[in-house]
Amino acid sequence: MSSAIQQRLTGERPRARVIIIGAGFAGLSAAQRLGKLAVDVTLLDRKNHHTFQPLLYQVALAVLSPGDIAQPIRSIVRNNSNTEVVMDEVLGIDTVKRRVHIKSGVEMIYDYLILATGSTHSYFGKSEWAAIAPGLKTVEDATEIRRRVLLAFELAERQMLETGSHPPLQFVVIGGGPTGVELAGAISDIARLYMTRDFRHIDTKTAKVLILEGSPHVLAAYPPDLQKSAVRQLNKLGVTVRTSAHVTDVQPGYVMVGDERVDSCCTLWAAGVQASPLGKLLAQTPGVELDKRGCVIVNQYLNPKNLPEVFVCGDLAHVEQDGKQVPGVAQPAMQMGDYAGRRIGLLVADSDKAARMKPFRYFDKGDMATIGRKAAVARVVWPFKANLSGFIAWMMWMFVHIYFLVGFRNRLSVFRSWAFTYIQLQDGVRLIVGSQTLPGWDELAQPATTTQNDVQI
Amino acid sequence: MSSAIQQRLTGERPRARVIIIGAGFAGLSAAQRLGKLAVDVTLLDRKNHHTFQPLLYQVALAVLSPGDIAQPIRSIVRNNSNTEVVMDEVLGIDTVKRRVHIKSGVEMIYDYLILATGSTHSYFGKSEWAAIAPGLKTVEDATEIRRRVLLAFELAERQMLETGSHPPLQFVVIGGGPTGVELAGAISDIARLYMTRDFRHIDTKTAKVLILEGSPHVLAAYPPDLQKSAVRQLNKLGVTVRTSAHVTDVQPGYVMVGDERVDSCCTLWAAGVQASPLGKLLAQTPGVELDKRGCVIVNQYLNPKNLPEVFVCGDLAHVEQDGKQVPGVAQPAMQMGDYAGRRIGLLVADSDKAARMKPFRYFDKGDMATIGRKAAVARVVWPFKANLSGFIAWMMWMFVHIYFLVGFRNRLSVFRSWAFTYIQLQDGVRLIVGSQTLPGWDELAQPATTTQNDVQI
Numbered sequence: 001m002s003s004a005i006q007q008r009l010t011g012e013r014p015r016a017r018v019i020i021i022g023a024g025f026a027g028l029s030a031a032q033r034l035g036k037l038a039v040d041v042t043l044l045d046r047k048n049h050h051t052f053q054p055l056l057y058q059v060a061l062a063v064l065s066p067g068d069i070a071q072p073i074r075s076i077v078r079n080n081s082n083t084e085v086v087m088d089e090v091l092g093i094d095t096v097k098r099r100v101h102i103k104s105g106v107e108m109i110y111d112y113l114i115l116a117t118g119s120t121h122s123y124f125g126k127s128e129w130a131a132i133a134p135g136l137k138t139v140e141d142a143t144e145i146r147r148r149v150l151l152a153f154e155l156a157e158r159q160m161l162e163t164g165s166h167p168p169l170q171f172v173v174i175g176g177g178p179t180g181v182e183l184a185g186a187i188s189d190i191a192r193l194y195m196t197r198d199f200r201h202i203d204t205k206t207a208k209v210l211i212l213e214g215s216p217h218v219l220a221a222y223p224p225d226l227q228k229s230a231v232r233q234l235n236k237l238g239v240t241v242r243t244s245a246h247v248t249d250v251q252p253g254y255v256m257v258g259d260e261r262v263d264s265c266c267t268l269w270a271a272g273v274q275a276s277p278l279g280k281l282l283a284q285t286p287g288v289e290l291d292k293r294g295c296v297i298v299n300q301y302l303n304p305k306n307l308p309e310v311f312v313c314g315d316l317a318h319v320e321q322d323g324k325q326v327p328g329v330a331q332p333a334m335q336m337g338d339y340a341g342r343r344i345g346l347l348v349a350d351s352d353k354a355a356r357m358k359p360f361r362y363f364d365k366g367d368m369a370t371i372g373r374k375a376a377v378a379r380v381v382w383p384f385k386a387n388l389s390g391f392i393a394w395m396m397w398m399f400v401h402i403y404f405l406v407g408f409r410n411r412l413s414v415f416r417s418w419a420f421t422y423i424q425l426q427d428g429v430r431l432i433v434g435s436q437t438l439p440g441w442d443e444l445a446q447p448a449t450t451t452q453n454d455v456q457i
Numbered sequence: 458m459s460s461a462i463q464q465r466l467t468g469e470r471p472r473a474r475v476i477i478i479g480a481g482f483a484g485l486s487a488a489q490r491l492g493k494l495a496v497d498v499t500l501l502d503r504k505n506h507h508t509f510q511p512l513l514y515q516v517a518l519a520v521l522s523p524g525d526i527a528q529p530i531r532s533i534v535r536n537n538s539n540t541e542v543v544m545d546e547v548l549g550i551d552t553v554k555r556r557v558h559i560k561s562g563v564e565m566i567y568d569y570l571i572l573a574t575g576s577t578h579s580y581f582g583k584s585e586w587a588a589i590a591p592g593l594k595t596v597e598d599a600t601e602i603r604r605r606v607l608l609a610f611e612l613a614e615r616q617m618l619e620t621g622s623h624p625p626l627q628f629v630v631i632g633g634g635p636t637g638v639e640l641a642g643a644i645s646d647i648a649r650l651y652m653t654r655d656f657r658h659i660d661t662k663t664a665k666v667l668i669l670e671g672s673p674h675v676l677a678a679y680p681p682d683l684q685k686s687a688v689r690q691l692n693k694l695g696v697t698v699r700t701s702a703h704v705t706d707v708q709p710g711y712v713m714v715g716d717e718r719v720d721s722c723c724t725l726w727a728a729g730v731q732a733s734p735l736g737k738l739l740a741q742t743p744g745v746e747l748d749k750r751g752c753v754i755v756n757q758y759l760n761p762k763n764l765p766e767v768f769v770c771g772d773l774a775h776v777e778q779d780g781k782q783v784p785g786v787a788q789p790a791m792q793m794g795d796y797a798g799r800r801i802g803l804l805v806a807d808s809d810k811a812a813r814m815k816p817f818r819y820f821d822k823g824d825m826a827t828i829g830r831k832a833a834v835a836r837v838v839w840p841f842k843a844n845l846s847g848f849i850a851w852m853m854w855m856f857v858h859i860y861f862l863v864g865f866r867n868r869l870s871v872f873r874s875w876a877f878t879y880i881q882l883q884d885g886v887r888l889i890v891g892s893q894t895l896p897g898w899d900e901l902a903q904p905a906t907t908t909q910n911d912v913q914i
Binding site for chain 1 (some may be wrong): 504506522523525527529531532534541542543544545561562563596597599607611614615618619654655656657773849869872873887888889890
């Protein structure tokens, strides 16, 4: 521990050191705020890129490329000269000595810590379902889902050639939240609009999509009229919605709903989320409490109990407001990250001002979920109040998502892809990568293995 | 075997049936020619997409996305109503009964067969080198190479943080053909031009690239003055070229040249190619001969011995012309595919004309290899004769490659990416997908494993 560079992370420093763990919406918002302040920032992530999760389902359904919605973290914070990017995994957090242990063995000292590592899928203890019904959180998940959906059509076409018939193409999406609704609508779109001319023997329009939602309503966070409108729009796209449907088993080729067997050529998981395991690491500090999904319970300044120098932001934070939990979506994550950044700025510069700082309050501008081409629902709260659905909501959804996408190049690229896809009904990026062989319906539910020396035949 | 659809592949047919195996340049050219004729065509490939291989190195070096240079086969031949696409693997070819056995168990009958399955890497019997030094033939190869190159920089940055120094960033490219030269130049480009502002502690400009070529000259197919110009341009980009360098061992972290150990943070393979294993399947027919690389020796009508209804095209074919072998690159492949298509058209329609048809002759318009930004060599034969190098050759290279790229959308997308990358020196698509962890220098030389449930930290 002697070099000038180590000093930066582990030695004595005149300026306060802030470590941000996680480069999602919350982490990046904090980094952008702190980039302008007189502190030293280290942004730590296991991946080299930020993923714009709201558009991930479009990568899964072959409308966009991974590169359109992901951006290298280094280039996002390139102009923040006080910010360091470290690509590594966190193994432990010592809140007494204020150190973060990373996998390479270094112990990084912090004066302030922002923990924003988000959430991951929850299979409610049935981890064996994960291989059969992949969820959608990362770019890798998206390409895996794409592979399975496209291979299901290829398999049906080949079976038609071999036997003159094929098992019904029924795609099952478990979970009727925004991701489930988006995935279901997008599968229906590609089957009805984009792939019809690609196959000679199967009629891709006969593909069915089924949403299985455990609660009585899809899109639980939306007002009842928008929930109803969403179901109507889904039905129009040929998507069937079954609510109060309790999935009891997930197997290759089918799903059990109670005692009923539901055939599925491809099952996708959009049901449960749980907090990132980093919450548990933090909870080793006495006093820090987690809720039942593993989220860290924080006060109105986003601090866990007794740790005013630690901030938990985004999906990993359990923040109560007006008796309700702030939802785990992009908007509150960005607002929390920004708040934590501002608060650290005040704590460092002016403790009086910091003492007078207002607590965090989520400013809810509304919510929107897209359903398919020209179909969406939007609960708008700001700048005006309205519940919108259909084409207008869809246009608004497109505008907002292009606007918030990180990186000008990505914005341009997504805009172009949408113009092609939605207006001209042109090809998306329907590439199957990873395992290309068509082993049979059952084995479709296996993760892809990338083989070296793939021979192109 | 009774359905109307099976009839198409295995029953009696009034029209001649043509099976094309492989949807590379040769296979697609044949398909496009045959799409206009009164025959039934089946295009068989193990992948669902055609890969524009000349630009694959740009995917590997993060300038382009996989979707930019690959196109679903179904959509390429969508308007050829006589053409069927089957995604499957070939297990056997029975040239007596004229059947192709595919993995799903079907035996497809042909009247004419076009075999165009190209080539794959050859490690000269050292298949254990494949995992350490990946080659570049498929989209999966390209993303794997990208992962390793980008991780090498990340690793160096982290080592700098931990220890204040890092092992020299020396990238070794084995093989000085067009692919090796392109890879080497592109690595140097991203290190010198695009990544300099991304890292705080390492100076990416200090990265070195070394080409190890076994023969006395790089770009063996080019005239001596262009070879010399290529070396000069490579040196200007900071690439060192060692010719007559015989690689005796490839290990994680180093390469042996004779008895000398050459350190390597990342080794790439661009040395040998061998024919696709389908050549061996065909060679089970008595009389069919292979050359030492496994290519099928064909006559001047592209037929193997005694098989006038079988055509071998592209890299898999060994065609002699003026005492020299026609090279295994895109241009002759396209010309062979087109020739085979035209010849089948004549054989079906008019045997007199077929008997008078001129033998295949490769019309060599020239060759070009890009070296880096604003650097290339071009041996132009048609429409004018010239040996060009530098900026002019590079502009010509860009123009030709955009022009020949399959699909309008791809052309637009590549054009946009190049404008960003080469003019603005903006970010490419520097995403690391697959395994994201940084295990250490040695383990870098492991294929990526995609893990389900990747937790984003």
